[in-house]
Amino acid sequence: MAPFVIACVEPHLVPIQFVFIRLLNRVIDSVKHDVAHTFSAVFLSQPNVFTHQRICFEEGDIALSPAKDIMLAIRNKCQVNSEDWSSKDKNFGNKNAPYAVFNALDYMLKDSLERLRTMRENISSVKIGLQGYTCENNYTEHTVTLRYLCLEGKLGAALWLRRKMVQKGILPDVFTHNHIVNGLCKIGLVEKADWLIREMLEFGPHPSCATFNNLIKAYCVVNTVDKALSLFSTMANIGIQPNRITCNILVHSLCKKGLLKEAKKMLEDILHDDDDKDVPDLVTSTILMDNYFKNGETIEALSFWNEMLQKCTKVDVVAYNVLINGFCKSQQTKFAYGIACEMLKKGLLPDAFTYNSLIGALCKKGNTNEACYIFQVMSKMGIMPDQISYKIMIQGLCFKGDIARAKELLRCMLDNLMVPKPLIWNLIIDFYGRCRDVSNAFFTRDQMLAFGVRPNVFTYNALVVALLKSGDIYDACSLKEEMPLKGLFPDVVTYNLLIGAACNLGRVGFALQLHGEMLQRGYEPDLITYTELLKGFCIRGKMKEAEELYAKILKSGLLTDHVPVQILFSMYCKRKDPVVAFNFYQDWLASKGRSYPY
Template identity: 65%
Template sequence: MALLAAFGESPFLHVHIAFLRFLNQFVYIKHDVGQMVVGIFRSQPKKDRNGRTLCEEYMLSSSARDLISNMGKKCLLDAENWSREGNFGDKNAPQAVFNALDNMLKDSLERLQKMRKSITLVKADLAEYTCKFNYIEYTAIIRMLCLEGKLGAAFWLRSKMLQKGFLPDVFTHNHLVNRLCKMGLMEKADWLIKQMSELGPSPNCATYNTFIKGYCLTNNLDKALHLFSTMTCAGIQPNKVTCNILVHALCGKGLLKEAKILFEKILDDGGGEAKPDLVTSTIFMDYHFKNGAMIKALSLWDELHQKNGKVDVVAYNVIIHGLCMNQKMNLAYGYACEMLKKGLLPDVFTYNTLISALSKEGKIDDACYLLGVMFKMGIMPDHISYNIMMKGLCLKGYAARAKQLLQFMLDHIMLPKPLLWNLLIDCYGRCGDLSNAFFMKDQMLAFGVRPNVFTYNVLINAQVKIGNFYDAYSLKEDMVLNGVCPDLVTYNLLIGAACNLGNLSFPLLLLDEMLKMRYEPDLITYTELIRGYCMRGSIKEAEELFARIQKSGLLIDHVPVQILFNKYCKLEEPVMAFNFYQDWLANKRYCHLH
């Protein structure tokens, strides 16, 4: 209505009035811009401090510049001329205004459309990037969970990916198969591989190699060979890794001939010359050493040197270990020196092999020296190294040096396992030093290592040796209070100690308790009871117990026979002793025949 007042009524304006009302129902900004332009036309231009009109000042703003670009320079100049000259009654003036408003509306709609397209493209790019990032992140998490042994979480995440339409790649699936095989879940691994064949991704040679190795680790060589035979049917050619896995498994079963045939078959099918590589030669060499064929192993080593020339640390470890097994320490030292000359540094396995061989020969000082060399070479001993040294020291009765070694581990923030504590406690017990034995047990608890049944059995044995039966029995009660269940060895030690007291009521009570714990008496149990009966002079009960041993099917050694034979001799019954011995020999021959 303000525009009509400014330009006056005319028949020409009726059409434009209807059009303006239609536009005002949908686009409110057009009405506001129209008000602004009419206001400029109706009033005389007012100037500011700088001498510019309000229209000019408005056009210098960012919004006005935007309007200028949309309306066009020609329309703006015409509007300025009309406002200055006062030609508001000109018929062309309203048409120019509506043209300007139409251009502004079109430009706004075009900009809005471009903005929507840009937003849609950005959303699509972001969605694609997010999907790709999530896929990489999820597959990496699945592989990490498999390495940590968290299979439940790994399969849950895999199912979530499948629900979202993402299929993990074959590398990720191989991690799942590998962890399943290491845990012995072969049926689950078989299900996963079948699902891979049906849904994807297709299994590759690494998948089959992992599956075959899993069967070999679970001692199921037949299924491993069957799986090997189905690889070619699935369009997958076995490689040298497949060959080495199966050769190692066959050699472990003593099937050397079959291993060589399989090796030649795989290489012939692969189009290569049947020439063993370093890994295969090392496997055959290790097999020869373990079976005492040292000459064959050394000839294979020479052949490997002539054909390949390059030998790694693993191959040297195999030959050093084989020579130590055959008690050829001088040759083993020679190959260890050869390693160093070739620039190959011995690893922890090399040192453990040499230390173990020295400890078995009783050369504890040399073994300790070699342990010190490990530190100087920057190779940290592992738990196997300390186990070997602790066993050697304790077997020699060097309790003080063994204690120093254990303290050295504690000082270097390496918590010894219960086996090492038990070895030291046993060493003190055999030496009769019970105070230090119990002190080491208290040290175990102080460092958070829980004593096990072997710990208590060692202490009970030490008490029994010095005749402290009641102290030994109290240790059994202490076991139960600490949540450690006594085993057959515990009861045998206590029954033997109770028989030494000459009172058979207590050993029989222990026997009943043992039976209630569902432990079957063994030869030691019966032997201790026979000895107890013979000490009391109850020869009839001892004979009945010996007859029970024969009926039980246990392999009888000479100990219970010697106890009864000596008892007959003490009773001056040589005929009974002779007949008893003859019956035992006849029964022994019968058992051997059957």
Template identity: 55%
Template sequence: MQTLLIATEESPILLRLFNGSFQTLDSLKVRIGQIFANIFCGKSNIDVVDKRHVRLLPASLQDFIANVGNQYQLETKDWFPQNEDYDDKGGSPAVFNVLDAMLKDSLEHLKAMRESISWAHIGLSSCTLEVDYSQNVAAIRALCLEGKLGAALWLWNKMTKKYGIADVLTHNYLVNGLCKTGDLEKAEWLVREMLYRGPSPNCATYNTLMKGYCLINNVDKALDLFSTMPNYGITPNRVTCNILVHALCKKGLLEDAKKLLGEILDEKCDTETSNLITSTILMDGCFKNGDMVQALSLWDEMSQRGTQMDVVAYNVIIHGFCLTRDLNLAYIYTCEMFKSGLLPDIFTYNTLISVLCKEGKIDEAFYIYSVMSRMGVAPDQISYKMIIQGLCIYGDPVKANQFLLCMLENLIIPEPLIWNVIIDGYGRCGDIQNAFAIRDQMVAFGVLPNIFTFNALIHAQIKGGRSVEAHSLKKEMLLNGIFPDLVTYNLLVGAACNFGNIRSALQLHDEMRRRGYDPDIVTYTELIKSYCMRGKIKEADELFVKVLRSGLPIDHVPFKILMKKYCKMRELDRAFDLYQKWLSWDK
């Protein structure tokens, strides 16, 4: 590369040399005439370089011409006869010999300079092509990572026309990008193009395509691709096995996963790390499918083989015990993790915090939170979200707000779900003022309220008996470009029914139908309750029959409302008949 740069930098000098050389040839023509004149005039000392012509030559060539002149002066002295009695015939061949020698030497020198420049140009062009190709490959990789597959395919097509068929790595970038965006049809087309035109796909190509099909839960297609790999001379590796085993475990096909594992793995190529990964995948699938015995047997097999467990393996078994709510065993394996020299990571702590919050053991969750902070593991969005949700569910939005402030102090902007949980927590406690304060703080930090935010505020207003304010929030939603959903309408219909405003409830029912929302069992239950409160038992019975015929999933609430109304009306036979229908409906 350095040679090419030097050649490139000296290109102007070489051009000047060419120009000077041509001037030299013109000067030589003039000197030939002078040589003839000197010969015929009897001069034995031939001075090749005349001062008049030296002034016309470039300064960089003066020494060169002088040396050439001296050389040929010496040569001509030897060629000419020593006696001064030579005639015209004797001197003429020597003159032409001098001319031939001078012209030949100049032409050889020009040829050498031209070849040096040509080779420099060829090397520079080759280097430029190589750099352009590498830059295009890097651009394709970056475009695929950004999800800009249209631009990546356009550049790939342009490269193919300019440089020929791209390498397998470039094709793998494209296949991976297409699989991540869910365009499996185009990804498979690209693999077929590789098989037809080249380059031949490798194991990584097939692994990427199989993983893409597994992500959309099309395991059958992935297995079909796996079966075709030997036809093209491609041997599956451990990654192939892990992809298929994980997909089969997700579908609950544990036996098929174990059978596949035994078929495609070459024991001679196994390593401790690959064995651990595959066994961990199988163990995770067993836990998620409720097969605790098989999962523990896999753990025991790894222990008996002397496999060095890693943090992921411990996380899997701890998560498995948390799924069955067996906190004692989860704690035991967490302690064993410490004893083996491994430190729990954020996934370990989040798993324990999650199960403790679900069990209502908030104090223990606080303890785990404090332990992870002391161990230098920073809580993330998931850690805070689980603790805040647990606090709000069990009626402590004030402490949940403290964790929210802790997130903000640690420069973690909470996602909308966390803000909405605290707003709903304050609303359920009847603290409307703090609920709106959290909403305002949410907007101040650049997090826009969504439909769940407004539904939580509407629920808080209805719970406080403020139906007018709830409808005002509905108008505010529309002004912000957020349209009410089924939950919004059910809240407002329920509020109208509770206040005995059946007309407003029916208007809301019609409005939701116009907006494309089909009323569910909650909507009809509220309307049936409203009819019963107003004493319109006939309308309530008709609406109940309509619900039964609609095929909507129905629960026990409408039955209980009507039976309670029949009992108040002293119509026990109708109440008993409805009770019998309820029993038969459950069956």
């Protein structure tokens, strides 16, 4: 029976059947023991029956005890009593013997059946419990796996696992769905995330505020604020209350688009707690204050700052940094210093952003000595300068012409195992290029390669400038040809530098050849390109070609400054033809009026 039962059940239920078989064997052994014990008592009370039974066993050459084969003994006992009933002696020694035997058998059978029924009910309850436990265990395992796949960026596998769970009637919770939505938004599948949220609204689980926040942020990142605002309205329509994070995301996006009025109105819609209704939101106020500073509206920015202080909002380091950076950008360095001192008095330690703002403002004013002092104070305060700090200082020193201190800072970066980014190397190479120091420019490029930093297009453009400044146009063109071998391609700036150098040398044909190569590679010439060509035509005295090129510039709408007109005006004045020069000037004024009608 055991193999039959095991073969008929499902594979995942085999352990339960083993439990059933083990319990069934125990019941059968118990029945055997009870029947043996009962019949032994009956046989002892009926000596004739026992004697006759023993004689029957001996006559059949069977030597079995009642305990070993109790079912056979019961069958033989019934047969003996049946034979005795048909004999002439109807009493069989004792007339109540048959009734006693069958009554005992009937009682034992009923008791065994009752035990089997109870056992079957218990096994069913255990089976249901095990299945429930297994289902719950599988649900937990699947949801954990699904979240892990989302964190690893394996969204295809995560969506497949979710679909399999739904097909089996197991629906992941909203927290797990938030992982999927966030993962889809991170890799740019915003439409897929939108579809998933709509499916959640229809079939469940009901999305939370965090679900919509992920999608709203994704729409703001791709600059589709209209859809983000539409989702904001949808949240209110379906009964999901937006929180401060929702409004902060929208305020930040509206400020990026320059919609400060709409952002300020969004601030009024931020949900406050019952005890803090009059307290402004710190993050939102900081975002608005920063954007007012960027637009030059210092008074409006300071009004947000005063409102935060008056209403006892706990101002953090980020808010102070925004205020200091705003004063630095508006060249009000004294106020920035005052805010930094106030920040220290309140126990808030400045960070790298604070010092970078101060250093940048000082470098813009050309006060590199004070900037270097702040840079040293930064290190003494236990705040290590970062790449931005070094970039600001090296850029300021290069513009000031202090290349010695700039290289000293570069050496400090290397000593501190901080490999500079290409921009920092390019600043020093560009300085050497403008100073016509070709050897040091290329030495810095080689040092850059030695530290594993790959040069970019700006690096090669700086080297081209260095070669052109020294009058070496041939090596500059060779450097242009070398760029594709390094996996780089010349850009519009590269061609403009070479075209300008060729025109200055009077080699207009070579300049036109470079212009054709530029068009062949798919680059669109800009105003600088046409201006250099126009200058080359004028130098060579090809005024007809210069006038045609000027007409082309007017037609393209690229004319935004006075340089091309000034070149033609000066050339016709030198040729003693002021009327033509004045006509060009009038045409330029007319084109400028069409471009700026107001």
